[in-house]
Amino acid sequence: MDNIAGTKSSLTWAVHISVAALVLLWIFPTLGLLVSSFRTTDQIRTSGWWAAMFPAVQNETLRTADPDDFRVDLGDGRFMVEGNLYVVDGQVDSVEDVPAVISVWGTSSREIDAYVPGDVADLGDGETFTVAENGDYRWEGNDDQLSGRGQRAFVTAESPPEFTLSNYRGVLFDPGNREGMAKGVLQHADGDDPGHDHPDPDRGLRGLCAGVDGISGPCAAGGGCCRATGGAAATGADPAIVAAQRGGDWKGLSGVWLAHTGFGLPLAIYLLRNYMVGLPREVIENARVDGATEFQIFTKIILPLSFPALASFAIFQFLWTWNDLLVAMVFLIDANG
Amino acid sequence: VAFDRAGRGDGVRPLAAQLTDRISWGNIAKSLIFMPMAISFVGAAVIFKLIYDARPEDPAQIGVMNAVYLQLGGDSPITWLTVPFWNNLFLMVVLIWIQTGFAMVILSAAIRGIPEETVEAAIVDGANPFQIFFKIKIPQIAGTIVVVWTTITIVVLKVFDIVFAMTNGQWETQVLANYMYDKLFRANDWGVGSASAMIIMLMVTPILVWNVYNARKEMR
Numbered sequence: 001m002d003n004i005a006g007t008k009s010s011l012t013w014a015v016h017i018s019v020a021a022l023v024l025l026w027i028f029p030t031l032g033l034l035v036s037s038f039r040t041t042d043q044i045r046t047s048g049w050w051a052a053m054f055p056a057v058q059n060e061t062l063r064t065a066d067p068d069d070f071r072v073d074l075g076d077g078r079f080m081v082e083g084n085l086y087v088v089d090g091q092v093d094s095v096e097d098v099p100a101v102i103s104v105w106g107t108s109s110r111e112i113d114a115y116v117p118g119d120v121a122d123l124g125d126g127e128t129f130t131v132a133e134n135g136d137y138r139w140e141g142n143d144d145q146l147s148g149r150g151q152r153a154f155v156t157a158e159s160p161p162e163f164t165l166s167n168y169r170g171v172l173f174d175p176g177n178r179e180g181m182a183k184g185v186l187q188h189a190d191g192d193d194p195g196h197d198h199p200d201p202d203r204g205l206r207g208l209c210a211g212v213d214g215i216s217g218p219c220a221a222g223g224g225c226c227r228a229t230g231g232a233a234a235t236g237a238d239p240a241i242v243a244a245q246r247g248g249d250w251k252g253l254s255g256v257w258l259a260h261t262g263f264g265l266p267l268a269i270y271l272l273r274n275y276m277v278g279l280p281r282e283v284i285e286n287a288r289v290d291g292a293t294e295f296q297i298f299t300k301i302i303l304p305l306s307f308p309a310l311a312s313f314a315i316f317q318f319l320w321t322w323n324d325l326l327v328a329m330v331f332l333i334d335a336n337g
Numbered sequence: 338v339a340f341d342r343a344g345r346g347d348g349v350r351p352l353a354a355q356l357t358d359r360i361s362w363g364n365i366a367k368s369l370i371f372m373p374m375a376i377s378f379v380g381a382a383v384i385f386k387l388i389y390d391a392r393p394e395d396p397a398q399i400g401v402m403n404a405v406y407l408q409l410g411g412d413s414p415i416t417w418l419t420v421p422f423w424n425n426l427f428l429m430v431v432l433i434w435i436q437t438g439f440a441m442v443i444l445s446a447a448i449r450g451i452p453e454e455t456v457e458a459a460i461v462d463g464a465n466p467f468q469i470f471f472k473i474k475i476p477q478i479a480g481t482i483v484v485v486w487t488t489i490t491i492v493v494l495k496v497f498d499i500v501f502a503m504t505n506g507q508w509e510t511q512v513l514a515n516y517m518y519d520k521l522f523r524a525n526d527w528g529v530g531s532a533s534a535m536i537i538m539l540m541v542t543p544i545l546v547w548n549v550y551n552a553r554k555e556m557r
Contacts, residue, residue: 012360019366026370029384029434032401036387048399049387270549323377325498326514330521 038163055158058100059112062086064139064150071146079146085135085153100157105131112154123151131155255331260324264317275309276302367445371438378435378498385431386503389417421509428510431499436492440485447481448474480551487548494541513537 035049046058062085071079086100106114107121107129115121117133127141131153139151172181279302287297303310360366373381390400391414398404403414418424451474459473475482497514504510506519513533521530 015360019360019363023366023369026373026434026437028401029381029388030372030376032387033380033384044399046399047397048401048404050401050404051397274553319374322375323498325377325379325501326518329501329518 037167038165040162040164040166043162052163053161055160057103057156057158059154059156061109062135062153062155064137064153066150067139067146067148074140077142078140079143081137081139081146081150083137085131085137085155087135100135100155100159102131102133102135102155102157105153105155107151107153109154112156129153253332256328259327259331260321263327264320268313268317271313272306272309275306279305367438367441370441373435374438376435378431378496379502381431381435382499382502385427385434386418389427391416418504418510419508424504424508424510428499428503431503432493432496436489440489443485444478444481447478451477480554483551484548487544487551490544491541491548494537494544513540 032049035052036044039049039052043052064081064085065083067079067081070083071081074080102117104113104116106112107123108114115131117131120128120130123129123141123145125142125145127139127145129137129139129151131137135155135157137151137153139146283301283305284297287301292300376384387399388401389403390398391403392398392400394413398407398414400414400417402417403411407414417427455473455477456469459469464473495514496512497518500506500510500512500515501518506512506515513536517530517533517537520526520533
């Protein structure tokens with residue numbers, strides 16, 4: 001309608017601005033997730049994701065090594081402990097890895113900015129403590145002072161923006177991660193599923209149908225049964241699930257597959273039937289005149305013509321299954337926990 | 338409680354559809370707004386938990402809400418999800434965020450289908466853009482709006498994942514589906530669990546029937 005005189009109103013800029021605002025508002029949450037996925041737990045805990053692009057200023061309380069084990073005798077009753085605060089703390093493995101540059105430090109929580117790196121703090125009675133920019137420290141004192149627990153240091157450090165792929169590695173490839181995709185997906189694909197026993201699907205179907213209809217025994221018209229199940233399911237209540245769950249011993253992936261099939265069928269039938277009813281009758285009649293069997297009409301004419309409807313339904317079905325939690329929770333987790 | 342999640346934000350959806358149809362980068366904008374549809378409800382819950390996150394007073398806030406709130410002069414960070422009544426709204430935001438794309442795509446298709454003559458006639462008669470939108474376009478897509486509304490209301494009545502992942506029904510945010518799950522698997526109370534499942538079904542059925550009825554009317 002852009003070519004009609006008068007539609008190009010002075011509001012065009014307002015449209016652009018409001019759309020831009022909407023789009024920004026809508027992608028903002030996802031952006032947070034994206035940025036967070038490249039950060040370490042420590043980074044996520046200490047600063048907002050929007051600060052990830054800038055160097056992070058971090059206050060930390062670190063402790064020197066235990067003087068009883070690590071002190072070095074300097075003679076004259078003097079002792080010394082030397083090392084790197086970050087290494088002792090276990091944050092990094094070696095001095096080269098220290099990510100941060102200490103800007104100020106202190107020895108009491110009230111004055112965390114008392115000293116700059118390289119300063120020597122006098123702790124009284126000849127006890128001295130000094131911290132360098134990269135966290136290297138030197139702590140000197142007499143026998144009494146260098147005992148018990150390590151000296152605390154309150155450091156304020158600036159670490160450059162840092163991104164990591166370790167989260168993705170952990171989720172996708174780490175074989176040690178029991179809940180990672182490496183284990184979950186590959187194992188199920190192999191059919192090696194130690195957690196759940198795979199039930200006989202036919203029995204499962206019977207159980208499902210029995211749960212709905214109150215009929216026990218084999219269900220002759222399996223499709224009909226599942227339509228009934230799905231009919232109930234699509235309305236959102238899950239009496240079928242409740243009943244099936246009570247039925248007992250078929251759980252695991254097959255249960256989820258069956259439930260999702262049941263949930264999807266009624267809508268699939270409804271949508272596809274409506275679409276197929278609208279197909280031109282002449283084509284079908286022509287095919288019949290040309291001697292096609294009903295099955296040939298279905299596979300060679302109806303199905304190809306219904307491709308748009310099939311495709312859009314496939315997309316929707318995928319989305320629903322992908323987004324579903326309740327069915328998986330009910331069928332993959334035992335009632336006993 | 339389930340009912341008050343229905344229908345919020347419906348006003349913004351036709352607007353989003355209307356707006357994105359009129360600009361050159363509308364399709365890009367549309368796919369960006371549609372993107373949350375591809376994120377599972379649980380994923381969205383995680384995303385919004387990050388947004389609503391509250392830290393103790395001293396360290397930097399990592400949740401956007403609290404960071405903004407403190408910037409604007411709030412005294413102390415608030416754990417948003419534990420404030421009754423308002424936490425319901427915060428949970429609704431998650432569903433609106435997900436479902437807007439769906440509503441927008443369908444509604445924008447409907448708006449495109451409006452016969453141009455009606456709009457042209459209105460312009461000739463001197464209608465301003467707002468009048469064209471509210472008096473000419475909206476009435477013509479009313480059927481589609483109803484279909485979208487009923488579809489989303491059904492989703493809302495069945496909502497489980499968001500509540501389960503974000504508050505688990507605490508702080509007065511319980512919904513029926515989560516209640517059912519709670520009774521079935523935590524309390525092992527099959528009777529109440531089944532009853533709540535039935536109630537969800539009974540509540541959804543009339544809307545579903547209406548939805549199907551309207552969808553059929555649309556198709557004709």
